[in-house]
Amino acid sequence: MYGRVFGVAVIGVQGPLVKVEAHVGRGLPSLTVSGLPGTGVLDGRERVRPAVESAGLEWPLRRVVVNLSPANVRKEGPGFDLPIAMGVLAASAQVPARRLAGFAFAGELSLKGDLVRTHGILAAAMAAAAGGLEGVVVPEANASEAALVEGLTVVGAPSLGAVVGFVRGTWEPAEPPAGPAPADAPAGIDLSDVLGQWAARRALEVAAAGGHNVLMVGPPGAGKTMLARRLPTVLPAMTRQEALEVTRLHSVAGLLGSGGLVEARPFRAPHHSISQAGLLGGGTGSIRPGEVSLAHNGVLFLDEVTEFRRDAVEGLRQPLEDGRVVVARAIGAVEFPARFALVAAANPCPCGFEGDPRRRCLCLPHRAQAYRQRLSGPLLDRVDLQLHVPRLTRGELLGSESGEPSGAVRARVEGARARQRARLAGTGWTCNGQMSGAFARREARLSTDAEGTISAAVESLALSGRGFDRMLKVARTIADLEGSDRVEGIHMGEALGFRTLWQAEAVASVG
Amino acid sequence: MSEVSGDTWSPGEAGGRGDEWIPLRRPSDIAAELSAGERRGLGRKRGPDPSDGTPVDAPHLAWPDGFAVEPEDRSALLVLLGLASLTPRRLLELAAERGGAAACLDAVRAGDAGSDADHSHARSIDPVGVAERMAAAGARLVAVGEPEYPPALLDLFDPPAGLFVAGDRLEGLEPSVAIVGARRCSEAGRDLAVSLAGALVRAGLWVVSGGARGIDGAAHRGALDAGGSTVAVLGSGVDVAYPAENRRLFEEIRGRGALVSEYPPGTRAEPFRFPARNRIVAALAQAVVVVEGAEGSGSMITAEHAMEVGRDVFAIPGAVTSPLSFAPHTLIRDGAGLITGPNDLLSDLGLSEPTGPDGAGTGSGSGSNDAVEALGPLERAVWDALVAPAAADVLARTVEQPVSRVMGALVGLEMRSMVRQVGGRYERRPGPWGTRR
Numbered sequence: 001m002y003g004r005v006f007g008v009a010v011i012g013v014q015g016p017l018v019k020v021e022a023h024v025g026r027g028l029p030s031l032t033v034s035g036l037p038g039t040g041v042l043d044g045r046e047r048v049r050p051a052v053e054s055a056g057l058e059w060p061l062r063r064v065v066v067n068l069s070p071a072n073v074r075k076e077g078p079g080f081d082l083p084i085a086m087g088v089l090a091a092s093a094q095v096p097a098r099r100l101a102g103f104a105f106a107g108e109l110s111l112k113g114d115l116v117r118t119h120g121i122l123a124a125a126m127a128a129a130a131g132g133l134e135g136v137v138v139p140e141a142n143a144s145e146a147a148l149v150e151g152l153t154v155v156g157a158p159s160l161g162a163v164v165g166f167v168r169g170t171w172e173p174a175e176p177p178a179g180p181a182p183a184d185a186p187a188g189i190d191l192s193d194v195l196g197q198w199a200a201r202r203a204l205e206v207a208a209a210g211g212h213n214v215l216m217v218g219p220p221g222a223g224k225t226m227l228a229r230r231l232p233t234v235l236p237a238m239t240r241q242e243a244l245e246v247t248r249l250h251s252v253a254g255l256l257g258s259g260g261l262v263e264a265r266p267f268r269a270p271h272h273s274i275s276q277a278g279l280l281g282g283g284t285g286s287i288r289p290g291e292v293s294l295a296h297n298g299v300l301f302l303d304e305v306t307e308f309r310r311d312a313v314e315g316l317r318q319p320l321e322d323g324r325v326v327v328a329r330a331i332g333a334v335e336f337p338a339r340f341a342l343v344a345a346a347n348p349c350p351c352g353f354e355g356d357p358r359r360r361c362l363c364l365p366h367r368a369q370a371y372r373q374r375l376s377g378p379l380l381d382r383v384d385l386q387l388h389v390p391r392l393t394r395g396e397l398l399g400s401e402s403g404e405p406s407g408a409v410r411a412r413v414e415g416a417r418a419r420q421r422a423r424l425a426g427t428g429w430t431c432n433g434q435m436s437g438a439f440a441r442r443e444a445r446l447s448t449d450a451e452g453t454i455s456a457a458v459e460s461l462a463l464s465g466r467g468f469d470r471m472l473k474v475a476r477t478i479a480d481l482e483g484s485d486r487v488e489g490i491h492m493g494e495a496l497g498f499r500t501l502w503q504a505e506a507v508a509s510v511g
Numbered sequence: 512m513s514e515v516s517g518d519t520w521s522p523g524e525a526g527g528r529g530d531e532w533i534p535l536r537r538p539s540d541i542a543a544e545l546s547a548g549e550r551r552g553l554g555r556k557r558g559p560d561p562s563d564g565t566p567v568d569a570p571h572l573a574w575p576d577g578f579a580v581e582p583e584d585r586s587a588l589l590v591l592l593g594l595a596s597l598t599p600r601r602l603l604e605l606a607a608e609r610g611g612a613a614a615c616l617d618a619v620r621a622g623d624a625g626s627d628a629d630h631s632h633a634r635s636i637d638p639v640g641v642a643e644r645m646a647a648a649g650a651r652l653v654a655v656g657e658p659e660y661p662p663a664l665l666d667l668f669d670p671p672a673g674l675f676v677a678g679d680r681l682e683g684l685e686p687s688v689a690i691v692g693a694r695r696c697s698e699a700g701r702d703l704a705v706s707l708a709g710a711l712v713r714a715g716l717w718v719v720s721g722g723a724r725g726i727d728g729a730a731h732r733g734a735l736d737a738g739g740s741t742v743a744v745l746g747s748g749v750d751v752a753y754p755a756e757n758r759r760l761f762e763e764i765r766g767r768g769a770l771v772s773e774y775p776p777g778t779r780a781e782p783f784r785f786p787a788r789n790r791i792v793a794a795l796a797q798a799v800v801v802v803e804g805a806e807g808s809g810s811m812i813t814a815e816h817a818m819e820v821g822r823d824v825f826a827i828p829g830a831v832t833s834p835l836s837f838a839p840h841t842l843i844r845d846g847a848g849l850i851t852g853p854n855d856l857l858s859d860l861g862l863s864e865p866t867g868p869d870g871a872g873t874g875s876g877s878g879s880n881d882a883v884e885a886l887g888p889l890e891r892a893v894w895d896a897l898v899a900p901a902a903a904d905v906l907a908r909t910v911e912q913p914v915s916r917v918m919g920a921l922v923g924l925e926m927r928s929m930v931r932q933v934g935g936r937y938e939r940r941p942g943p944w945g946t947r948r
Contacts, residue, residue: 145658157555198904198914199935216588218935347936355934360805360834361695365724388935390902400904460926493919496926497903 001025001060003090003097006104006133007068007083009075012287012291012327013248015120015127017104019069020080027063033084038076039154039285046107048085050408052111055161060092063236072329076286078108080138081120085109086161086167091455095167103133103155105163106140113160115139122244122251125149137163145251145258148244151259188345191230191409196400199229200389202499205409207385208234209416210477211433212318213342215305217501218389219352219359224345227389228301231343232265233406235299236414242297244395245337266298268340272307279312280319280338285487290327292319294341305344306374315375316342320382344383346375356391383414384433385498416480422486432477437469444472445479448497449489457496467500473497515627550620572607573665579612579654579673585900586638587616588654588673589645593636593775594619596626600669612672641775648750648776649765650677658682667776667794671773676793677749678769684742688860689792689817691810692726692946693835696932700726700803700835702941704825705733707800710853712739714862717768717889719796720814721788722761724754726802731760731768740768743757746784748772753780771795786812790892798860801826805839811838815845825850825859830899852901852941882929893920897930900938 008015023182031045049059066084068075075317083105089095106124107115121142126149138146143156155162155173165171191201199281200216204227216224238246240261247262256262270279277283281290289362292300317323320345322341337424351428353359359422363371380386392400420431423443430433435443446454456469457463463471472487475495479487555908579588591612593596597605597619605615605624619625619633628654645652654673659681664670670905673683688711690704707729708718718734720727722743736743741764745753749770752758764770774787789809793799793816801824804810824847826839843849845877850856857863886894889912903921907914921937924930931940 016661017819196904196908199902199918202914222935355936357830357936358832364695388932390935392902392905396902396905400908456926457922460928461922490916490919493922494915497918 001091001093003087003092003100005083005086005100006128006131007075007080007092008104008106008127008288009068010074010079010120010123010127010252011073011075011270011332012336012395013123013289014254014335015123016070016073017127017131017133018073018075018083020083020105021067021069022084024060024088024091024092025063025065025066029061029063030066030095031066031088033066033068033115035066035069035071037080038074040073040077041068041080043074043082044078044081044109047081047111048088050111051081051109051113051160052085054090054111055159055164057089057160057164058092058093060088062141067257077118079106079120079124080108080248081109081408082115082160082163086163089164093165099167101135103153104128104131104133104135107137107139107157109160110182110215115141115159115163119245120252121145121246121256122148122256124508125152125154126248128152133311135431137166140173144249145256148247148261148384153162154272161482176350177227183499189229189233191234191406192402194223194226194230194391195402196397197223197227197389198403199387201403203385203387204231204443206236206474206477206481207231207341207343207500208236208409209413209431210384210420210483211454212339212384212477213382213433213475214344215383216343216345216387216389217348218345218385219347219356219391222389223387225301225303228269228299228303228343228345229452230406231299231341232267234327234409234413235265235341236410236417237496238263238265238297243392246297249289249293249336253294255294266295268295268298269301269303270452272302272304272309274308275311276309276312276315277327279308279353280315280325281334281336282329287327287329289336290325290338292316292338292340293336296337298340300342302342302344305346306371310374310376313379320379334503342383343381344375346369348388355388358393380500381466384474386501387498388501393463412481416477419480419483420477432473435473437466437472440469440472443485444476444505446472446475446492450475450487450492453489453496457499461496461499463496463499471499525721556749557704566704572603574603574655574670574672575606575610575647576656578606578656580656581611582613583611584612585652586642587611587613589638589641589652589775590633590636591619591673592618592673592773593641593676593778594625594633594743596629596668597624598669599667599671600771601625601736602672603669604674616667642777646748648675648748650675650749650770650776651675653681663820664791665894666821667790667816670726670794671791673773675749675772675774675776676769678765679740679770681742681769683799684717684719684769684795685741686715687742687796687884688856689796689799689813690726690802691720691731691789691792691799691804691813693804693808693810694723694725694727695805696725696729697805697833697835698931699925699938699941700829701729704729704802705736706941707802708733708739708741708851709737710857712737714857716862717742719792721746721785721792721809722755722757722770723785723809726810728757728760730763730802730850735760735767742769742771742795744788744795745770745772745780746774746788747780748774748776748778750776751779784862785809789813790816793822794820796822798823798825800843800856801839801847803827803829805834806837811841814838821857823848825856827851828902832860854879860910867911881926887920887923889916890920890923893917894924894939895927897937897939900933900936902936906937 003022005020007020008016009018029098048168051127052059121138122145125136125146129149129152137155137256138159140156243261268291319338325337325338349363350355350371351362354361407506475492478491609615622630665945684733704726712734718741720730722745731741749772788810797903799817801810826842826847829836892910907917
């Protein structure tokens with residue numbers, strides 16, 4: 001009395017296919033699950049029997065053993081409810097085994113026998129496609145998500161009864177819905193909403209064009225958050241591949257709303273009290289993606305960056321460097337993609353009013369100094385664009401026009417990106433922000449004028465070696481935005497306007 | 512200021528000291544006179560310490576001859592200077608009555624003067640210990656009556672009986688000008704203090720200040736960097752580095768100039784000592800310049816002491832919207848000399864021919880004309896638009912150029928040290944003033 005179906009163990013965003021074997025044998029009625037089930041899987045044992053009985057089927061009153069193979073991978077999540085139920089039904093000869101073999105099953109059951117919305121279905125569907133299966137059987141609520149995988153038959157079933165009907169050939173699913181129109185960027189978010197702040201807007205444009213990270217320093221109320229929220233709107237639209245990556249991550253994290261492809265670049269703004277596990281990924285039981293991964297292909301905004309826990313911020317170095325994060329736990333290491341644009345914001349000093357012409361800063365110099373030093377140096381080294389965002393007075397705002405809409409800026413950004421892709425072809429990099437310092441020094445193509453400008457800056461602006469490399473990359477991006485093959489003096493001059501803020505100040509304040 | 516002290520002042524001519532000084536009147540004094548029906552001099556608003564019980568019109572007392580000449584008197588003075596309740600004025604009165612310092616100390620020990628705590632304190636302090644600590648700090652006692660004791664201090668209502676000095680001898684101190692101002696100053700204020708101090712030093716003067724962070728520290732730094740000497744009057748013992756960030760500065764001042772305190776070495780910095788320290792700053796110099804100061808600033812106290820003892824007071828105005836302009840503007844309204852930079856100061860002090868006003872608000876302002884002439888057209892336009900601190904976007908609107916170009920121009924100006932960025936706004940830096948001396 002043996003049955004076998006496929007399930008998927010979602011680990012990170014990967015999903016190895018798992019054989020769910022069931023054996024119904026002699027002994028007292030019981031259900032045992034072997035093969036390294038996680039707590040979430042074991043928890044499902046109590047749901048499966050009522051669900052089977054609610055569906056009008058028979059639960060074998062014998063000793064039932066379910067084995068999850070391969071046994072060396074820990075399986076997590078409620079998605080195993082359905083394959084376990086189907087395995088038991090196959091082992092008790094209530095469903096024919098023939099149609100089972102081509103499908104993977106995933107989904108959580110309710111006691112009533114309904115299939116409820118489950119996390120990570122897109123990852124499961126991708127695993128099924130990668131495993132060469134014909135299709136997947138998933139909860140109806142997740143069908144549009146699974147349907148994103150091309151060439152895969154998706155069976156969205158409302159209940160266990162429907163799944164049994166499908167396997168017996170008595171029930172066919174409706175065509176999976178095309179999914180609701182993809183959610184656009186939140187309404188009303190556009191760069192033209194920002195009044196004034198031309199320098200900061202320009203910084204966003206350059207950041208978007210070159211894939212640079214940004215640090216904005218300014219008093220409360222200067223508009224740092226408002227600006228950061230608009231960075232996704234000037235980034236180039238995601239490719240389908242990028243959108244699938246984002247959708248899969250959001251699916252695993254259970255953030256996918258009505259299903260369908262996530263087409264707007266994500267914007268994540270975690271609060272500064274977030275733990276390292278929350279930011280980078282982790283957690284007990286199943287390892288969840290952190291904010292860095294939820295911001296994959298989008299923007300991670302760290303407001304009050306000096307207030308974040310040091311261990312959390314230091315942990316950003318790996319994703320900023322590699323575009324991925326590896327979360328190591330006792331049960332194994334899990335890798336999540338995490339390529340995001342970082343926008344960090346900070347007050348200029350603890351009270352926030354340093355440099356404000358109308359409010360007096362009340363911070364003692366050494367306190368302000370200590371505050372700045374809380375910002376991790378290695379992190380700052382990976383932030384190419386740094387700028388002050390002053391709080392504009394009413395007089396200064398008077399007569400400011402709201403600038404271009406995001407679309408116009410995005411068009412220039414896409415042009416600059418195309419030039420970068422062409423130039424960087426074969427390097428594995430796609431934008432200037434990813435270039436190594438050595439590569440930037442070799443390939444930036446400076447005019448003599450630009451070279452003179454940056455050499456002078458090393459002298460007169462105390463530009464450090466790392467600062468030098470960052471300025472090369474930023475100037476390269478500015479030249480790309482203008483469609484210039486060479487980096488001219490004016491491009492370099494503008495780039496230097498976005499140079500390191502806090503280290504320069506630290507030097508200046510000595511004595 | 513012209514009403515009394517004249518338009519010019521030359522070093523060495525002690526601007527009306529002692530009985531000769533005629534009080535300056537400020538608008539606020541005139542108003543007070545009108546309401547009180549009395550005519551009194553400047554700067555008695557604070558008056559002598561009211562807890563002193565001394566009447567406002569206290570007699571002008573002089574330290575008796577031979578107050579601290581004999582060794583036992585000098586060692587008694589080491590003890591007396593460490594007693595908190597025995598203010599300089601009380602000690603002066605006691606000395607007028609008893610004569611030498613040893614006799615004064617006996618009076619304290621006998622319970623005839625000072626607080627109860629100090630009676631026993633006076634018995635327990637070991638003058639040998641104080642002397643050892645003084646030697647360890649590399650300091651010496653300069654008692655009143657010694658040739659090194661600055662006679663200018665005797666203009667004070669409560670001159671110190673002695674000073675602890677680490678560094679150069681104080682005879683070379685005159686002429687000198689005090690530069691004081693806000694501890695939490697702006698970058699522009701710091702630059703001004705540095706350039707003022709540099710100009711004074713190049714004109715052969717000493718710079719006096721209070722050793723605090725902010726303007727004080729910048730004034731000392733400017734004097735030292737210009738190769739001059741400076742005196743820091745501390746509110747703590749000369750071996751106590753307060754604020755700690757100025758420790759290195761103080762070490763340099765020991766080598767070129769002097770650290771001065773009326774408190775024995777080892778005395779910790781305490782809030783009440785700083786206003787008292789300010790009177791010494793004011794009296795030591797022949798003129799006081801206030802650079803920046805918010806409401807309630809200690810620089811107001813220094814300026815008032817300066818006026819009490821007949822020193823000229825100058826102030827550098829600032830934006831009326833800036834809280835740091837409160838002290839200078841109040842002083843200017845009360846008759847302090849308005850100066851916009853070192854040239855004004857030097858010509859007002861009679862140290863140079865008037866060269867017309869300098870200062871960031873006028874014409875080419877900071878940056879010599881040559882530097883301005885050398886600018887490219889956009890840089891020049893941006894420079895001309897920078898009449899007040901402005902954000903890059905505001906400048907871009909003024910010069911009607913894209914912000915990207917304006918940022919490049921600003922960087923160019925920054926690289927020429929003509930402009931600096933403070934909190935996202937750009938402002939002109941004070942230029943090479945020394946060239947127009």
